[in-house]
Amino acid sequence: GESVGLHLPTLSVQEGDNSIINCAYSNSASDYFIWYKQESGKGPQFIIDIRSNMDKRQGQRVTVLLNKTVKHLSLQIAATQPGDSAVYFCASRGNAGNMLTFGGGTRLMVKP
Amino acid sequence: GAVVSQHPSWVICKSGTSVKIECRSLDFQATTMFWYRQFPKQSLMLMATSNEGSKATYEQGVEKDKFLINHASLTLSTLTVTSAHPEDSSFYICSAIVGTSGSGEQFFGPGTRLTVL
Numbered sequence: 001g002e003s004v005g006l007h008l009p010t011l012s013v014q015e016g017d018n019s020i021i022n023c024a025y026s027n028s029a030s031d032y033f034i035w036y037k038q039e040s041g042k043g044p045q046f047i048i049d050i051r052s053n054m055d056k057r058q059g060q061r062v063t064v065l066l067n068k069t070v071k072h073l074s075l076q077i078a079a080t081q082p083g084d085s086a087v088y089f090c091a092s093r094g095n096a097g098n099m100l101t102f103g104g105g106t107r108l109m110v111k112p
Numbered sequence: 113g114a115v116v117s118q119h120p121s122w123v124i125c126k127s128g129t130s131v132k133i134e135c136r137s138l139d140f141q142a143t144t145m146f147w148y149r150q151f152p153k154q155s156l157m158l159m160a161t162s163n164e165g166s167k168a169t170y171e172q173g174v175e176k177d178k179f180l181i182n183h184a185s186l187t188l189s190t191l192t193v194t195s196a197h198p199e200d201s202s203f204y205i206c207s208a209i210v211g212t213s214g215s216g217e218q219f220f221g222p223g224t225r226l227t228v229l
Binding site for chain 2: 008036041042043044045046089098099100101102103104105
């Protein structure tokens with residue numbers, strides 16, 4: 001399974017800058033990956049997903065990159081805004097079931 | 113997207129009492145729902161998989177007699193924390209998979225904050 005952190009690393013960026021949030025996964029059989037945004041006191045909110053047959057997928061202001069060789073996933077947010085401040089989690093799903101395994105999470109703080 | 117609700121959004125109870133949390137898929141049917149627990153500044157930890165019409169599947173280390181799960185319909189799963197203690201205080205989040213195949217998109221509820229005094 002994935003490693004789960006006991007404390008959240010924090011990424012602090014200036015408003016308007018680009019943000020890059022990284023995630024490592026351990027299960028090489030994972031075939032589907034999702035990034036979630038979680039604001040304080042709320043449930044996870046879907047941002048973008050990518051399947052293992054792709055290495056890049058773009059959405060509105062967000063891009064997910066997948067490097068299966070090193071089992072690494074990243075989320076890039078362009079022109080980061082104060083509303084992007086939240087905790088971001090990556091999650092992966094194995095090819096044998098529908099359960100998601102969550103990574104440790106990163107807190108993004110956007111300075112105005 | 114599909115909507116998943118949880119009730120209550122927060123609850124405070126005394127140690128030793130039981131608390132029931134509901135998870136509903138409002139505009140879709142879900143054969144499979146999941147229950148997660150999240151402690152402060154930590155990630156979501158899967159507790160159990162709730163399957164409509166059958167017994168839940170619990171993750172290792174989760175006491176099935178303490179965390180009772182009932183998935184009696186295609187739109188409702190309940191989690192009952194029995195004989196709650198302060199260490200059970202946490203943020204409980206459910207999610208539901210669209211459809212009956214178990215492989216559809218997964219949507220999360222808003223979470224329930226449980227505080228045990």
